[in-house]
Amino acid sequence: QVNLLQSGAALVKPGASVKLSCKASGYTFTDYYIHWVKQSHGKSLEWIGYINPNSGYTNYNEKFKSKATLTVDKSTNTAYMELSRLTSEDSATYYCTRGGVYWGQGVMVTVSS
Amino acid sequence: DIQMTQSPSSMSVSLGDTVTITCRASQDVGIYVNWFQQKPGKSPRRMIYRATNLADGVPSRFSGSRSGSDYSLTISSLESEDVADYHCLQYDEYPRTFGGGTKLELK
Numbered sequence: 001q002v003n004l005l006q007s008g009a010a011l012v013k014p015g016a017s018v019k020l021s022c023k024a025s026g027y028t029f030t031d032y033y034i035h036w037v038k039q040s041h042g043k044s045l046e047w048i049g050y051i052n053p054n055s056g057y058t059n060y061n062e063k064f065k066s067k068a069t070l071t072v073d074k075s076t077n078t079a080y081m082e083l084s085r086l087t088s089e090d091s092a093t094y095y096c097t098r099g100g101v102y103w104g105q106g107v108m109v110t111v112s113s
Numbered sequence: 114d115i116q117m118t119q120s121p122s123s124m125s126v127s128l129g130d131t132v133t134i135t136c137r138a139s140q141d142v143g144i145y146v147n148w149f150q151q152k153p154g155k156s157p158r159r160m161i162y163r164a165t166n167l168a169d170g171v172p173s174r175f176s177g178s179r180s181g182s183d184y185s186l187t188i189s190s191l192e193s194e195d196v197a198d199y200h201c202l203q204y205d206e207y208p209r210t211f212g213g214g215t216k217l218e219l220k
Contacts, residue, residue, distance in 0.1 A: 035209075045149075045157070045200055047209035061208040095156055100147055100202065101168075103156035 002026040004034075004096050006104035012086055013113055022079040022096030022104050029077040030054040032098045036070065036081050039106075040092045048094075051079060086111045115139050115203050119212025125220045126196070132188040136201035136212045141182065145205035148177055148186045151198045160199075161186060193219075 007021040022034060036048040049060035051070040058070045067090070069082045083090055091111045096104040116139035126132055136146065144164045149157035159168045161177035164184055174189045188195050196219055201212040 044214045045202075045211040047202075047211065049208075059207055063208075097157075100149070100157075100159050100162075100204070103158075106156055 002098065002102045004098065004102055004104035006094075006096060006107045009108045009110070011110045011112065014087055014111055016086055017082055017084045018086065018109060019080055019082040020094055020096075020107050020109070022081075024077045024079065024098070027098075029072075030074060034070075034072070034079040035097050035100070036068065037095045037097060038064075038092050039095065048081070053079065083109070088112075114208055115142060115206055115210050117201050117203050117210050117212040119201055119215060121215060122213060123216040123218065126191055126217050127220050128191055128193060130191045132191055132195075132217065134186045134199050134201075134215045136184045138182045138184070138203055142203040142205035144179065145203060146177075146179070146184045147202045147204065148184075149200045149202065150195075151200065157200060191217075 003025045005023045010018050012018045030053045033050045033052050035050040038046045038048055047061055048064045048068050049070055051058045051072055053072045067083055071080045079096055088111050093106045093108045095106045118137045120135055146164045147159055148161035150160050151157045160171050160175050162168055164179045165177045176187045178185045196217050199215045203210055
């Protein structure tokens with residue numbers, strides 16, 4: 001069965017970076033794009049971007065182009081999203097998803113000094 | 114970017130009600146609209162894809178429809194397990210965009 005397992009919650013200081021992981025299992029990792037979605041507390045969903053695990057090609061929402069960097073490690077079937085220069089506006093839950101059908105459990109990022 | 118204007122933002126409902134939530138797209142997105150259900154502390158769950166298709170395992174009381182640029186999710190005979198947040202998504206163009214969400218609350 002398809003599973004996307006995300007890394008645990010993160011507490012990070014303003015100005016720092018954080019790298020979130022999303023480990024895929026139960027299917028051929030390189031066959032499907034991985035998308036990332038942001039959900040600020042109690043609010044709506046925002047699409048950050050996607051990565052093609054086969055080619056490494058990425059497509060970002062313009063809003064997140066200078067904030068998020070998507071990468072993959074094909075040897076471990078893991079997708080990563082690094083968020084840089086964190087501010088309180090980046091405090092949110094972040095999800096990885098395969099096509100909107102399969103979702104990671106989400107990871108809460110809290111930016112606080 | 115395509116705007117998905119979702120209404121209402123919240124709704125007070127009773128068990129057994131028929132509930133309709135609507136998203137209006139700012140430009141043509143064809144059939145490429147999904148609906149998601151999200152319960153507190155959980156990941157979204159796809160309920161409807163391509164505007165009108167029921168996702169696997171979703172009860173038949175859920176349905177999706179389209180009228181022009183208006184997309185609707187209808188829940189017939191609401192059950193307690195349906196009380197949740199609902200989100201629409203257009204995936205016709207990048208960037209993908211979600212509606213603002215609808216929160217169903219029991220009266």
